Every structure is written in structure tokens, then in C-alpha cells.
Amino acid sequence: MIYPEYELKPQFHEEFPLQWKKIFDNNNPLHVELGFGNGEFAAYYTQKHKNINYIGFELSITSMVKAQRKLKRNNVTNAKLILCDARFGLREFFDSNSIEKVIMNFPVPWYKNSQAHRRIIIQDFFETLADVLIENGEFELLTDQEWYAIEAFENAKNSGYFEVFDIEKNPRREFLTRYEKKWIKSNRDIFKLVVKKIKGIKVSRLIGGVNKMPHASGKISEEKIKLLKGKVFKENNKVFVIKNVYKELDSNSHIFKVISSDGDFSQHYFLVLYQKDNENWVIKLDSESNPYRTPAVKWSVKKIMEVLQ
Numbered sequence: 001m002i003y004p005e006y007e008l009k010p011q012f013h014e015e016f017p018l019q020w021k022k023i024f025d026n027n028n029p030l031h032v033e034l035g036f037g038n039g040e041f042a043a044y045y046t047q048k049h050k051n052i053n054y055i056g057f058e059l060s061i062t063s064m065v066k067a068q069r070k071l072k073r074n075n076v077t078n079a080k081l082i083l084c085d086a087r088f089g090l091r092e093f094f095d096s097n098s099i100e101k102v103i104m105n106f107p108v109p110w111y112k113n114s115q116a117h118r119r120i121i122i123q124d125f126f127e128t129l130a131d132v133l134i135e136n137g138e139f140e141l142l143t144d145q146e147w148y149a150i151e152a153f154e155n156a157k158n159s160g161y162f163e164v165f166d167i168e169k170n171p172r173r174e175f176l177t178r179y180e181k182k183w184i185k186s187n188r189d190i191f192k193l194v195v196k197k198i199k200g201i202k203v204s205r206l207i208g209g210v211n212k213m214p215h216a217s218g219k220i221s222e223e224k225i226k227l228l229k230g231k232v233f234k235e236n237n238k239v240f241v242i243k244n245v246y247k248e249l250d251s252n253s254h255i256f257k258v259i260s261s262d263g264d265f266s267q268h269y270f271l272v273l274y275q276k277d278n279e280n281w282v283i284k285l286d287s288e289s290n291p292y293r294t295p296a297v298k299w300s301v302k303k304i305m306e307v308l309q
């Protein structure tokens, strides 16, 4: 069973940042968990703090389903779960000075230097936190990796936006998450870091305002269409690749399978190109696709039309 009432799909919302007051129908403080796993902590936390609105981020679909079941079993009414990269969601879905607390329990540490850019606690993350947390709002991190807690400590401290408390070793905890139990069972130490926002900053967002998708239209040279397969386009922070081009059998339209990225944030989607009248063609997002309208997504529409002309 899935319980879709708990899942929020921001792609279907018209405006960013999201209107949390409308979504929860109240003005309660927002608490956000990054990587909620199977939702044990979410179910506990929302029961314990009935006067907050909980928003959780996760990448795993299986975890999303399990967490929905846990919330339903506990009759939780103050939680929304989002399937999305937490780094993107934290920056794009929340207004400045809007979150009271951000919690991250046992993130994947990404040990290797080559994976360092995938770590959540990089400098950019602390800038986003300094924007979206309210004054005196907190970020709490639990990890079984001491080096990770130290790296987070240093990045937070060096940013200048936080009061950073000493790392606590094996803190007393009222509730243990699934991974916490696992690490304690294998005799690992647990490290807790808390940082409190003391200074704000405004970071730039990739999406914002009304979530509209521009179409592009014009005359094209049809013979250029199939030559686009495999082509890569780059401009500053934006990249897109045309993975494939399909011709629809029963109409004069073509589907482009595209992967785009804006820095570290990638999306897969389909664009449709069709003949509008004798002279003009239109390219737009296929109705089956609903990526966030980031600069790279918008640029892919314009650029494909441009190269076909």
C-alpha cells in the first residue's frame, strides 16, 4: 500500500519557493530531515512534536514507500515527504528565513576524495542553511564517522554564519534511527554536531517564481533532426546531452530523450518537436515529463530549436 497523501511532488507546483502555509494549512514552524531512510525517525519526531510541520527528503523510492506506511500507521498529520536530492530541495523549495530546524541522521559519508563533491556538508550547503534557517535556527547532524563530523564542524565554522557547538561523542538519545542502532550494535562511536545560525546570507536559486516552460518555435531543416543524437551542449554551469531521438510513427513529430545538469543537479526528460503548420515547428516538454524548469532545461528547448534552424 502507498499513502500518496504524504508525498509532495514539487514539480507539480506552480510557484517556487513552495507555499508551505498553504500546503499544511497552518503557520507552524518548519522542521526538515535530509535522507529520512525508512521513516522511523519521521514517525517518532512528528508524534513528539505535534506543533511543527515536518518535511523529509529522500532519494530512494523504496524508502519513500516504507516511510509513508510508517506515517500512516502512526496517523501522522504534520508531515510531507519529497523524493528529491536534499541539497537541491533545501535551496529551491524554501524561502529565506523560513526553517526552524534541519536534521540529518547518518548521511552517506562518501569517503573517497573523488566523491567529495557528493557529500552534503560541503561549503555550498552551509550557505544554503544560512539562507533558509531562521535566525537562531539549528542544524543537527548525527554520524558514525568522526572525520565527517569534523569536516562539517570546520565548514560551518569557516563560513562565519553559525555558532558551532563542540562535537558530542556518544550523546544520550531518546530515539535511535535504524542506522544508529546498526552502528551501535557494531560498537561504533556516534558523533553529534549542532550549529546555530547567527548571520544570514541570500543564495541564488535555479528555479523561482512561476514554474512556466517556454516553448520555442520556428522554421527548421528536418534533415538535421537525426544528427542531434548523442550531441552534448555546454554553456557555463549548464550541460545537456541528447541521448536519443525517436520519430513518432503516426505523426510528424519527434521525441528527444535529454539529460541536463545544472552543476551537480541532473534531470532526465523528454522533449517533443512537432510541425505546427506548413512552415513552423514547435519544441516543448513532452506531457509525460515534468522536470524542474532549471536554466539547463529551459536552455535545452531553446538551443535545440536554434541548432535545427
Ligand SMILES: C[S@@+](CC[C@H](N)C(=O)[O-])C[C@H]1O[C@@H](n2cnc3c(N)ncnc32)[C@H](O)[C@@H]1O
Pocket: 034, 035, 036, 037, 038, 057, 058, 059, 060, 063, 084, 085, 086, 087, 104, 105, 106, 107, 108, 177, 178, 179, 180
Ligand atoms: C545511511 S542512510 C540513513 C537513513 C536514516 N536517516 C537513518 O538514520 O536510519 C542515508 C539515507 O540518505 C539518503 N540520501 C543520500 N543522499 C541523499 C540526498 N542527496 N538527498 C536525499 N537523500 C539522500 C539515502 O537514500 C539513504 O536512505
